[in-house]
Amino acid sequence: MSCDYLINNKEMARQNGIVQPLLTDLYQITMAYAYWKSGKVDDTAVFDLFFRTNPFQGEFTIFAGLEECLKFLENFHYSDSDIEYLVQTLPPNIEPEFFEYLKDLTCKDIKLSAIEEGSVVFPRVPLLRVEGPLIITQLLETTLLTLVNFASLMATNAARYRMVAGKNVSLLEFGLRRAQGPDGGLSASKYSYIGGFDGTSNVLAGKMFNIPVKGTHAHSFVTSFSTLDDLHTAVLLHAETQKQCNLLELAVEWRRRLSAVIDVSPEEASDGELAALISYAQAFPSGFLALVDTYDVKRSGLLNFCAVALALNDCGYRAVGIRIDSGDLAYLSVLARDTFHQVAEKFQLPWFNHLTIVASNDINEETILSLHEQGHAIDCFGIGTHLVTCQRQPALGCVYKLVEINGQPRIKLSQDVGKVTIPGHKEAYRLFGADGHALIDLLQRSSEPAPEVGQKVLCRHPFQESKRAYVIPSKVEHLYKIYWKEGRICTFPKPLVEVRERVQSSLRTLRQDIKRNLNPTPYKVAVSDDLYTFIHELWLQNAPIGELS
Ligand SMILES: Nc1ncnc2c1ncn2[C@@H]1O[C@H](COP(=O)(O)OP(=O)(O)OP(=O)(O)O)[C@@H](O)[C@H]1O
Ligand SMILES: O=P(O)(O)OC[C@H]1O[C@H](OP(=O)(O)OP(=O)(O)O)[C@H](O)[C@@H]1O
Ligand SMILES: O=C(O)c1cccnc1
Numbered sequence: 001m002s003c004d005y006l007i008n009n010k011e012m013a014r015q016n017g018i019v020q021p022l023l024t025d026l027y028q029i030t031m032a033y034a035y036w037k038s039g040k041v042d043d044t045a046v047f048d049l050f051f052r053t054n055p056f057q058g059e060f061t062i063f064a065g066l067e068e069c070l071k072f073l074e075n076f077h078y079s080d081s082d083i084e085y086l087v088q089t090l091p092p093n094i095e096p097e098f099f100e101y102l103k104d105l106t107c108k109d110i111k112l113s114a115i116e117e118g119s120v121v122f123p124r125v126p127l128l129r130v131e132g133p134l135i136i137t138q139l140l141e142t143t144l145l146t147l148v149n150f151a152s153l154m155a156t157n158a159a160r161y162r163m164v165a166g167k168n169v170s171l172l173e174f175g176l177r178r179a180q181g182p183d184g185g186l187s188a189s190k191y192s193y194i195g196g197f198d199g200t201s202n203v204l205a206g207k208m209f210n211i212p213v214k215g216t217h218a219h220s221f222v223t224s225f226s227t228l229d230d231l232h233t234a235v236l237l238h239a240e241t242q243k244q245c246n247l248l249e250l251a252v253e254w255r256r257r258l259s260a261v262i263d264v265s266p267e268e269a270s271d272g273e274l275a276a277l278i279s280y281a282q283a284f285p286s287g288f289l290a291l292v293d294t295y296d297v298k299r300s301g302l303l304n305f306c307a308v309a310l311a312l313n314d315c316g317y318r319a320v321g322i323r324i325d326s327g328d329l330a331y332l333s334v335l336a337r338d339t340f341h342q343v344a345e346k347f348q349l350p351w352f353n354h355l356t357i358v359a360s361n362d363i364n365e366e367t368i369l370s371l372h373e374q375g376h377a378i379d380c381f382g383i384g385t386h387l388v389t390c391q392r393q394p395a396l397g398c399v400y401k402l403v404e405i406n407g408q409p410r411i412k413l414s415q416d417v418g419k420v421t422i423p424g425h426k427e428a429y430r431l432f433g434a435d436g437h438a439l440i441d442l443l444q445r446s447s448e449p450a451p452e453v454g455q456k457v458l459c460r461h462p463f464q465e466s467k468r469a470y471v472i473p474s475k476v477e478h479l480y481k482i483y484w485k486e487g488r489i490c491t492f493p494k495p496l497v498e499v500r501e502r503v504q505s506s507l508r509t510l511r512q513d514i515k516r517n518l519n520p521t522p523y524k525v526a527v528s529d530d531l532y533t534f535i536h537e538l539w540l541q542n543a544p545i546g547e548l549s
């Protein structure tokens, strides 16, 4: 606990400065005034934060963003300049006492219950339950939504990439340049890591969240060299003996010798590219990973890379690998691997077989699936645009709905049954079958006893009377923990690596057909018999009876 607290405090100090009470919609503050003016200061409310549909045509979502929500609650306070701004911005008839009220507002009376961050979650099951004074619970709406929506969408997207890539491939997030602004980029890096990426190219994300930072180099580095004369020095000190090696001479000689093995003439290969790779190798002799597609992978890049890698080997270093950023990634990666095998055999260097092949260039889930089908030799995908912009579905639709006020349930009706809210203060349970898989999520009224292992429970579709099933759970998981109460965090969020592990362990509890890419089976979310009756009675009470004329 003390260790968690330290981690938490360290990150707390680095909270994203723009997450603050005014990062909200104006209507939250105008409603707060109207509530205040109509004497609702002591009213208490319960809000549920949930989504209605899984993203990416999938049947699961990963819940993320909880830690940031807790930081927000902890720091919730209107500064003097916030109040000044509101005084200027709201209409002049606002009573000054309202601003005095806002000045003193904190989250000390809020209770926040939530599902553990990194868990698989499903439509309609509240991710957060926020209880407390009506005005403050209302004021939290937009900020909590913005903190949970993108985080969960991103973590889900990343987890889907991890699923299609499989566990033997590394995934790097390269998206900062394409992200929806700086904050979108930072969040994308953080939640990609949670979702199962291995690292990011985003240096600030690395520093802030302790995520491994990784990368190669750009085409501009290669094109900045045009001849071998562009090299300032040819020298590299030997890794062990520290003797001066002439890396340039060695590489040129290796290129000549290799041309027979690889069947490419050294005259075809670019000298500028060779100079660039030598220069990069001098700078990073132990971390030499070269971009090989600037001119022509087959005719230039591979030959130049192998020449520099063998020259480095003469100096006591092992190269790391290559990156391919254009062309047919299946074909070129296999070509590169075949080349490495040939070199390994010819020069008795077994490690050459295992050089890393990184692929990038507009990669998405479908590309990875297609590459797997075709066969490829890629060890690592660098993914930017499609991942961080969630191009396949740019938003998750979490909503924040009032379900109880002053102990009285509230229901929001809609012509669209899917949009009717499930009223009242509820608990959520995950029921597991004998084989260890999650079977169903069950919502109950909080006053009901929890379902028990081995005891038959009637699970009902919330709106379709005929859809119901008995479940005898082998395991019951209560999905909520209280994270915030009496003005403080009471369950500390776990460090990022543990949330990342939680994503994978939680996904393992889902049957394969729920996770498959094409036409996955929906996971069932049900309500208890009691809650079913409660919803429908309240529905009838609230739905006006029409008159036909
Ligand atoms: N073997 C493959 N199977 C399926 N998709 C692939 C394969 N190889 C590459 N791709 C994808 O095909 C697209 C190729 O895009 P595009 O034609 O714009 O790139 P390019 O011409 O190869 O490269 P650039 O324009 O950057 O020089 C990319 O999205 C890439 O990820
Ligand atoms: O393709 P993404 O998934 O977004 O990954 C990031 C891209 O960013 C880099 O180059 P950039 O796209 O800036 O230039 P290039 O496409 O001309 O290489 C890199 O080479 C990738 O192609
Ligand atoms: O390090 C890389 O290779 C990288 C980083 C960002 C974008 N594209 C590539």
Ligand SMILES: [Mg+2]
Pocket: 361, 362
């Ligand atoms: Mg690109």
